Amino acid sequence: MSIERVANAQPLVLRRLGQSVGTSGFYEACLALMAELVSHDGEWIVVYSRVARPRTLRFELTPYPSVAIDRDHVLSTYELGYYRFDPFFHYWQNGGDPGVVGMHEIPVPPSKENTYLTDFMPITRMADDIALLLPVIDHECVALTLDRSTTFSDDEFDLLRNIYPLFAGLNESHLKAASWNEEQMEMAETSTPLDFGSAVSSFTNSGFTPRERDIVHLILGGFSNDAIARRIGISVGTVRNHRKRLYAKLDITTERELFSLFLGHLADLDPSALV
16 A cells, blocks of 8 residues: 555656655655655754754745744744754654654653643644654764644554655665765764854854845745845845845855855864854
8 A cells, every 4th residue: 555655646756756866855855755645734854963963954834734833933943942852853862763753652851851842842833743764874864754733643654664665775875876965964073063153153254244144144044035034124125135245245146055155164164163
């Protein structure tokens, strides 16, 4: 039945997954197949490390989530500290294995459990998370996670667990084919976590106006143009104009290039200076 469900998934989703092996879009394509198979309200891609804080690569809501959710508030709350209470982060740091894991299956110390369930989960308005953990390097994994305002069923867990070998095999092929995230993972190869605000300030300490520094910080924090405009009280058009000017200063044209420059900057820094 599981293989039939995969075979019946949208052909375009399966085609993109096959084409993505060895490219930067591989984990997005894996998540797209998960999303096709299991109904949900939110999608996350997070890199968990045993020696550093998690890094959120993606958090998006479905076009019509079953409950009203403030995406930017959820993401910023997580990034500003609630990642410390993330059950999946706790699971991985304590020697958890790759595979399919449910939030409520993870034993968490009462102090952390109370904080996550009583403080963070009401912000997300979700009742359950299900994560598919794929190993990347010795101490890290990529977690593809679906959120929902109702609990996931045993059948849904069984479906993902039955097809996990498919994801695992593709992941092995992907890692062999790609020079995967050598730059992106540079931050996590040290046991000294970076202070994100200090790192961005270091990156923008010359050649930027104060407003451009603010906008770079928010772009690197995952905020959209609309969210940036609301956060600092300017129009979306003004945000776009600031983006064009700062991209011109950096001789780049895309947000992806901005992240690449930032990661290259981090690779040349002493992390202990930014704690």
